[in-house]
Amino acid sequence: MNFLQAIILSLVQGISEFLPISSKGHLNLAQHLLGLQSSLTFDIFLNTATLLSVIFFFRKQIPYFIKNLKYIIVGTLPAIFFGFILKQRLEGIFENPDILPYFFLVTAVMLFSTKYLKLNDQKLTYKKALIIGIIQSFALFPGISRSGSTIFAGLLVGLSASSAFNFSFALFIPASLGALVLDIKDLSGANYFSPVYLFSFVLTAVVGYFALSYLKKVLVSHKFWFFGVYITILAIACFIVNSI
Numbered sequence: 001m002n003f004l005q006a007i008i009l010s011l012v013q014g015i016s017e018f019l020p021i022s023s024k025g026h027l028n029l030a031q032h033l034l035g036l037q038s039s040l041t042f043d044i045f046l047n048t049a050t051l052l053s054v055i056f057f058f059r060k061q062i063p064y065f066i067k068n069l070k071y072i073i074v075g076t077l078p079a080i081f082f083g084f085i086l087k088q089r090l091e092g093i094f095e096n097p098d099i100l101p102y103f104f105l106v107t108a109v110m111l112f113s114t115k116y117l118k119l120n121d122q123k124l125t126y127k128k129a130l131i132i133g134i135i136q137s138f139a140l141f142p143g144i145s146r147s148g149s150t151i152f153a154g155l156l157v158g159l160s161a162s163s164a165f166n167f168s169f170a171l172f173i174p175a176s177l178g179a180l181v182l183d184i185k186d187l188s189g190a191n192y193f194s195p196v197y198l199f200s201f202v203l204t205a206v207v208g209y210f211a212l213s214y215l216k217k218v219l220v221s222h223k224f225w226f227f228g229v230y231i232t233i234l235a236i237a238c239f240i241v242n243s244i
Contacts, residue, residue: 002196003199006197006199007200007203008030009027009031009200010049010199011203012026012027012030013043013049013050013204013208014049014053015207015208015211016211017046017047017053018050018053018169018215019147019211019214019215019227020147020151020215020224020231021145021148021227021230022104022139022142022145023043023046023145024043024139024141024142024143025100025103025104025107025143025145027043027046027142028043028097028100028142029097044179044180045197045201046201046204047176047180048180049200049204049205049208050176050204050205050208051180052205053205053206053209053211054172054173054176057169057209057212058166058169061166064170065170068170070126071124071125071126071128071129072129072171072174073174074129074130074133075130075132075136075171076171076174076175077133078134078136079136079171079175079178080178081137082137083137100143100235101234101236101238101239101242102235103144104143104232104235104238105231105235106138106143107143107144107145107148107228107231109228110148110149110152111148111152111225111227111228111231112228113152114151114152119155119222120158121158122158124159124167128157129167131156131157132153132154132167132168133171135149135150135156136175146168146175147169147172147215148227150168150171151219151224154168161222162220164219165216165219165220169212
């Protein structure tokens with residue numbers, strides 16, 4: 001991978017990780033277009049950079065995480081379970097860009113659905129945290145947005161936009177740490193400490209922070225579903241390209 005390719009992938013990851021458009025799907029697509037082999041391990045490397053973005057963004061909300069720790073644990077369990085049993089199969093899925101548009105459409109359906117959900121401000125419960133966690137597990141597949149699925153699930157079970165946003169990224173932290181732990185052996189054996197990769201890591205973290213700030217503004221303004229338009233167009237474009 002050369003320097004330009006690393007920059008492109010860093011920008012793609014930083015922007016798409018937090019916006020509800022699926023970073024895995026976009027990174028998979030970008031690697032395919034650049035002639036690079038899709039790699040779940042490289043995805044996790046860049047995902048670790050965006051993890052730093054989340055930690056910095058929420059650095060003043062430690063009391064929130066402590067207060068809701070029991071719900072965060074419950075919401076994280078499904079992703080751990082499914083991530084563990086599906087890890088080997090996911091590698092094969094990541095190498096097949098032909099199935100991406102189908103998963104993009106799943107994300108689009110969830111995003112469009114938020115336009116019609118009645119906004120509430122209910123409190124988190126174990127049941128709601130588990131439902132959100134199960135829906136988050138869908139994002140193990142490329143093309144299904146993690147932020148999109150968890151925010152959709154949060155709104156679906158009656159959380160306010162702000163609460164859905166906070167809990168979505170509260171779940172992001174253990175999910176990212178878990179993925180890092182599962183793949184740490186592969187990461188240590190890869191050449192991810194070269195200047196090119198280190199620069200891409202920093203760039204991804206910075207871009208991710210600004211993307212996260214933008215997402216919060218869009219969600220609070222009740223325009224979250226707009227991203228569904230983009231995802232639908234992208235899915236159609238992928239179908240057309242795949243049929244040529």
